Amino acid sequence: MVGQTRIVDKLRELARNLWWVWQPNVIALFRELDPTLWREVDHNPVEFLKRLPPEQLERRSAEMALDSRIDYAFRRQAEYLKDTKSWGAINASILRARPVAYFSMEFGLHESLPIYSGGLGVLAGDHLKSSSDLGIPLIGIGILYAQGYFRQSLDKDGWQQESYLNSDLDLLPIEAVTGPDGQPLKISVESASGVLHARIWRVEVGRTTLLLLDSNLPENSESDRALTARLYGGDARVRIRQELLLGVGGVRALKALGITPAVLHLNEGHSAFATLELIRETMEYTGLPFGEVMHDVANMTVFTTHTPVAAGHDRFPAGLVEENLGKVREGLHLSFDDFMGLGRVNTHDHNELFCMTVLALKLSRHANGVSSLHGVVSRRMWKPLFPGVAEENIPIGHITNGVHVETWVAPQMTLLLDRHMGVGWSVRQRYPETWEGIDTVDDAELWETQQVLKARLINFVRSRLVAQARRRGEPESAQRQAMEALDLNALTIGFARRFATYKRAGLVLQDAERLGEMIEAAGRPIQFVFAGKAHPEDRFGKELIQGIARITRQGKFAGKIVFVEDYDMNVARSLVQGVDVWLNNPRRPQEASGTSGQKAVLNGALNFSVLDGWWAEGYDGTNGFAIGSGWTHAEPSIQDRRDYESLIETLANQVVPLYYDRDTTGLPRGWIARQKNAFRTMAWRFNADRMVMDYAQRCYLAAAGGLSSSMPHN
Structure with a gap:
């Protein structure tokens, strides 16, 4: 039985790092242990190993000489994780001490971790995977949605029906982040409607790490506990508090873990509040005024917009912004009007809603669309934000998306x-x-x-x-x-x-x-x-x-x-x-x-x-x-x-x-x-390696290399 314990431990180690997602031989290894069970658990190796009877594992190991195959996969994973000769190690070594912090509302890494709805999330997942393959130091920050997006079925009339199932966190490839006392590490965000608390979970994606925030805690109100239940669910108040958690909470999670990023990469405007929190934190650390610190944070911020349709950009009324961001505004020492102006094209139009994309564009010096044509469309769309600048000179470029080849x-x-x-x-x-x-x-x-x-x-x-x-x-x-x-x-x-x-x-x-x-x-x-x-x-x-x-x-x-x-x-x-x-x-x-x-x-x-x-x-x-x-x-x-x-x-x-x-x-x-x-x-x-290399060479290195010495270090 000692040998079987070793096999199980190695399989569990493989299952806990999503490196296996793009390793066909490892996937085949799990599948061949029990093809029917593998399908039943939606290709989730964590649940698979918990449900697989030990006697079946022992029998299949003997039948298929699994010991050697498992050992081989385990060694390959270890070699991959320790590789010091990657492209990133040579070409992006400046990021070793201070990595990229990649914020996204959703991440599509695999169907067994249902925290995505579609293309935006899958793109973010592919970005993490290629960053891992290339050896680019990068930390993802997202939200752990207990119910994910939704499960779809059609009724007899062909009408879409939605159902929501709570994920069993013990069956997901996640690990609770704990503090020095061994207790779950938590962050909190203050607002006029109460303090929002969240715990932090970690997902290993090859050589990259994804941090996920979870507000389902007893110290939260019922409405705040439900914030991280569903992706893209609820009204404007739910959305702004989700984005408050992602942006402000995400920066605080990094600080709690002692991670000081050299680059903020905002994957769509949902996470733009991260820039405000980093400015507030830096002002507190340095004693410098908002205007000076804002320029430093903008220089280290990369913003990728994915939305060519005006209606697709998040906008919030002033009252909702003040209710949720008022405490952050006070920490920035800004008046209500000045703060609202950060999210408005016309800063003096009190009727204009607060737009997350406007905030992201104003607080980043590296902005891009996701194809050449989308870059053109974005420059045209946001021209009013840059009065007096010719359309072709508006500072929004493009880096065309690509896909993670080994995954697809x-x-x-x-x-x-x-x-x-x-x-x-x-x-x-x-x-x-x-x-x-x-x-x-x-x-x-x-x-x-x-x-x-x-x-x-x-x-x-x-x-x-x-x-x-x-x-x-x-x-x-x-x-x-x-x-x-x-x-x-x-x-x-x-x-x-x-x-x-x-x-x-x-x-x-x-x-x-x-x-x-x-x-x-x-x-x-x-x-x-x-x-x-x-x-x-x-x-x-x-x-x-x-x-x-x-x-x-x-x-x-x-x-x-x-x-x-x-x-x-x-x-x-x-x-x-x-x-x-x-x-x-x-x-x-x-x-x-x-x-x-x-x-x-x-x-x-x-x-x-x-x-x-x-x-x-x-x-x-x-x-x-x-x-x-x-x-x-x-x-x-x-x-x-x-x-x-x-x-x-x-x-x-x-x-x-x-x-x-x-x-x-x-x-x-x-x-x-x-x-x-x-x-x-x-x-x-059109592959993600080329895409991530473009981000590194055009954006990350410039953003990291331009940091002011006044920026705080954890």
């Missing part, structure tokens, strides 16, 4: 890339020459690999559809039909994202008769897989989902257009790894970046998208397909009609013919050539 590329595709690009290619993923190896891949090998991935997707979708039908109490016939959904030989198009109106999820479905003819075309069928959630308060988004759900039940579309419920990272991973085409048709220029299509590229899918966000700088005519020309009409309804026509015509005249044009061996040579062009031209550019 399928294991089967990884093996193919290992064979042709050399083991360790992922370390060189940011260099164009790395991806030239794709040309050595035999067409048949690439095609067969993607067919395997498509088969896995179809099996996944079928199992989900059956479970959905059973939950709704549908008859056996419906369940049998679900088991036969989708066809391995049909062109498979995926669409999965948040169901916001501007993303136009139903654009391709506008003319059911026209689409039906294409779906049923003899010898050239197409099929669609949809997934995504609408915000609980977004009735229009829910109506979009309902419309798709109803179409899936129409005779000629049944099994050929499907909707997978409860979109999360697990569903996203299955879709981007298995579809032939990734469809994205937002109303340009409202997609700031979009990263799902980048994940699809890594698995051989071709993008079919409006020239918005990252696709506007990725598409070259040979590596995917474009909807529209990039020009937009002032009248949205006209633009929608034009984009629909372009979508259908491009699908009918370019996408479908290229996919079904086969040679005598049954291979679509033109399609495969386009797949290879996609790998070659985009994989090296």
